[in-house]
Amino acid sequence: MNAFHPPFLQAVRLSKRYGGVEALRDVDLDIFPGxxxxxxxxxxxxxxxxxxLISGGLSPDSGYFFVDGRRVRLSPSYRAARFGIKVVHQDINIAEYMTPLSYIFAGQRIPCRSPLRWLGWWDREKLDEEACAEFERLGFDLFPLDCPLHDLTTAQRRMVAFVHATINSPRLLLLDEPMNxxxxxxxxxxxxxxxxxARQGSVLLVSQNLDDIFEVADRIVVLSAGQKIAERCTADTSKEEIVRLILGSVEDRLTPAVWALSNYFEVRRQAEELDRLNKTLERRAIQLQAHAEVAQSATxxxxxxxxxxxxxxxxxxxxxxYHTGIFLVDATGDYAVLKSSASRSRHQPAADEIRLRVGVxxxxxWCAATGKSRLANDVSQDALxxxxxxxxxxxxxxxxxxxxxxxxLGVLDLQSDQLNAFSDDDVPVLQSxxxxxxxxxxxADLFEAAQIARQQADEANLSKSIFLSNMSHELRTPLSAVIGLTQAMLNSTTRFYQQPIPAEYRHDLETIRKSGEHLLALINDILDLSQIEAGELKxxxxxxxxxxxLDDAFHTIEGLMHGRTIELRRDYAADLPMVWGDNVRLRQVVLNLLSNAAKFTERGSITLSAVVQGGEVVVSVTDTGPGIPEHMRVIIFDRFRQGDLATSKKYGGTGLGxxxxxxxxxxxxxxxxxxSEVGVGSVFRFCIP
Structure with a gap:
């Protein structure tokens, strides 16, 4: 025991039965670091x-574990692995359909040097380097890591099991007859x-060879008939004492052993069933891990x-x-076409190389036509x-x-070069x-379609903006001539074309001029908007x-409001700082806000103000108009929106300003x-750095 560290793992009163045989009873064991x-x-x-039990391969019938002082469950085995507990069993029950490399990293934390580990996509070259480095560190002879495990010798398979258990520096390594x-x-x-x-890890070594035990062990625990009968510090005991303890327990158990022999075949049957279930769980864990990685890629x-x-x-x-392929049904629905594949065959088929008629x-x-899965564990016996x-x-x-x-949409095709490679239980998991x-x-298809639709919409919007810009230019020229000629006729106070202008005609000409100027203003707004959207506004x-x-805009609106009973005010200092901007466009903004306020304000006042705040100049236009309801404020800056329909009809305009x-x-x-506050008025503000 280590006087300076608490136990890493504590097993308390562990018991386990196989049928009528008690394999373990009330065993306590403390394992300390180092x-x-x-x-x-x-x-x-x-x-x-x-x-x-400690490796999580079995669950105790009674008893419990503590890891670092916290009560935990260690089964199934992936739970134990999370606490850094790894095992090398005497019977090498590893998945023979896997390669050494895939087995080494199955269920492992992917090495930090693998840059694609979070995408669920192993970098094989990096993993191969990690595995080879572990072989070298352990002093094992290296052999190809991409062949099936069933092609390896027993020694090579045990090496793979060692590398799997040690590659991520376990806190506790469990070894069952490791020298075999x-x-x-x-x-x-x-x-x-x-x-x-030496690294403050721990080792639990099971061996019949006492020489091996005494060479490395700090403590020796003696078990007999599923019970712990003795525990000795290696330095305080001898091989002879350990042998006496073992032989004495055998003599004491001779009669119960004869009784237990009658249950041998039942125990063996249950052990074989348990071994089969362990392999199934291991297979399911791999399938679920692949499912999670595919789901991660999907998102x-x-x-x-x-x-x-x-x-x-x-x-x-x-x-x-042997082969994994994804077939997608083409646009006609007549063919299933190979789109992606990975294979151990020397002649891996390329994308679009294989085209199979649906239903034929x-x-x-057949699968693409019926939408049903199909399993052939011996393809030579399947007519399809x-x-x-x-x-x-x-x-x-x-x-x-x-x-x-x-x-x-298509078919997921899985092929093996082994007979009976798939079980009926595999089908629902792989179908998921x-x-x-x-x-x-x-x-992915919907995203691509949305991208195309968005691109088409952007192109249509750009075409619209270019069209509006061109049409605005074309309309301004004749309209300017109409306004100019009308103004010239109005400026002739006595005669025009040798005839005096009757009073009723002057009224009509004034209407033409005002309507033309209004239309020109609208065209200018549309031209500005189209230039902005097309990115052509300089x-x-x-x-x-x-x-x-501010003065220029104020005087302009002052002239336009002549004769109205609205008070127009200014409230800004004469020494406002200079700002960075476009002189003409700033005047346009201020004039738009003042014109907007004048249009909607029937009585009261309109105030143009400006103050310096936090390194910016804030310009405000305050009116005593009807105010804007809260639900309309979120759309007031949208194109062609002035508020509700009644407001647009009452005050007119295009809603572009x-x-x-x-x-x-x-x-x-x-x-x-x-x-804004309804019934009080509105304040429009803008800031310029």
């Missing part, structure tokens, strides 16, 4: 069961245990081609299939299977529809993954005397806003 614990006992003493098949690497395995202890990738490429790579890396060719065509020259080694195939409601992929494809930015601009003013102010680096 120590190696040896577990010894005769056959069926509970050593392997204890390791499986690796006798030539004994010194290196011993050094590994000592290195973990982060909106380009369909990139989405399909990443999806097949994720599936291929997680499951190690192969399992894929269509051999593909680029995939000569296919032995099993599973096709899954990519569906949105009743619509089939296919459904997630179908939603992602639909979203500002002459310079230092502007704001007082001069405030919109143009807003855009002119913003083009000069400022902002404009309104404050």
């Amino acid at each position: 120590e190696v614990i040896g577990i010894v006992g005769d056959t069926n003493s509970g050593k392997s069961t204890l390791l499986r 098949a690796l006798e030539s690497y004994k010194a290196r395995i011993v050094n590994l245990m000592l290195d973990i202890r 982060s990738i909106l380009d369909r081609d990139e989405l399909l490429i990443q999806t097949v790579q994720i599936i291929q890396q997680r499951f190690g299939y 060719e192969g399992m894929i065509g 299977f269509k051999p593909e020259s680029t995939l000569p080694d296919a032995r099993s195939e599973l096709v899954l529809p990519l569906r949105i409601g009743n619509r089939v 993954l296919a459904d997630q992929l179908a939603i992602a494809i639909r979203n 500002l002459n930015l310079t230092v502007v005397n704001l007082v001069s601009v 405030l919109s143009i003013s807003q855009q002119l102010v913003e083009l000069q680096g400022g902002r404009i806003w309104v404050e």
Whole structure:
């Protein structure tokens, strides 16, 4: 025990039964940082069961665990792995359909040096480097990491299991007879245990060889018939004492052992079933991890081609299939076309290389037509299977529809070079993954369609602005002639074309002139707006005397309001600072705001004011008009909006003045806003830096 550290892991009163046999009963065990614990006992003493409980491979029938002082559950095994607990079992139950590289990193935290780890997309080259580095650190001979695990020797498979367990520096390493098949690497395995202890990690070593135990262990725990019968510090005991403890427990248990033998076959059957369930859980964990990674890609990738490429790579890396392909039904609905694939075949098919008639060719065509999945664990026995020259080694195939409601977008095609590679339980899990992929494809297609529609709308809007700009120019020329000639006729106070102008005609000419000027003002507004939208409005930015601009606008509106019973006021200092802007456009903004106030104010006053606030000049136009309801203030600066329909009919106008003013102010680096109270009036303000 370590006097300076609390236990890393505490097992309290652990018990486990297999059928009628008690494999472990009320076992307590404290594991401290920086120590190696040896577990010894005769056959069926509970050593392997204890390791499986601590590694999360089994759940205890009773008892519990503490990690770092906090009560936790360690099963299933991925929970134990989260606490840094890794195991190398004596029986190497690893997924034979995987490659060494994919097994090493299955369920692991992806190495920090892999730049694409958060996208769920493994950088194989980086992972290969990490794995090779761990082989070298452990002193194991390197071999190809991309072949199936079932092609490896027992020693090589154990090396893979060691690398899987140690690559992320476990806090607790559980070893069940680690020297089996690796006798030539004994010194290196011993050094590994000592290195973990030196880094304040812990090792739990199960071995029948007491020489190995005494060489590295700090403490020895003796188990017998599922109970802990002794615990010794290695320095305070001997091999002879440990042997006496083991043999004594065997003699005491001889009669119960005979009784337990009658239950042997039942225990064995349950152990085999448990082993099968463990493998199934491991397979499900990999499937769910792939599902999560595809879902993550679906939310982060909106380009369909990139989405399909990443999806097949994720599936291929997680499951190690012979071939993974995604087929999409073309626009005609007649063909399923290969769009992305990943394969271990030497002749990997390219995108668009394979085209299968829907409902006619192969399992894929059948799936695209019916919207149903189909499993062939021996393709030679399935009449629908269509051999593909680029995939000569296919032995099993599973096709899954990519569906949105009743619509089939395509097919996810999974092929293995092993017979019986898929189980019936795989189908619903993988179909869920296919459904997630179908939603992602639909979203990517909708995003692309929205982008195209937006681009078309922008192009149409630009064409409209250019048209309005051109038409405004064309309309101004004849209209200016009409206004000019009308004004010339009005300026002739006595005769025109040798005839006096009758009074009733003067009234008509005045109406023509005013209507023409009003129409010209509207055309100018439309021209300004179209130039702004088309990005053609040129500002002459310079230092502007704001007082001069305000005075000019004030005098202009003063002349236009002659004869009205409205008081027009000024409230600004003569020494206002200079501002940066366009002199003409600033005057246009002020005049627009004053004209707007004059139009809507029937009595009271209109005040033009300006103050310096926080390094900016704020110009305000205050009126005593009807005010603007709160729900109308959010649209008052929209084009062609003056408020409700009744307001537009009563006061007239196009509703462009405030919109143009807003855009002119913003083009000069400022902002404009309104404050209003119904029945009191409104204040329009804008600031210029």
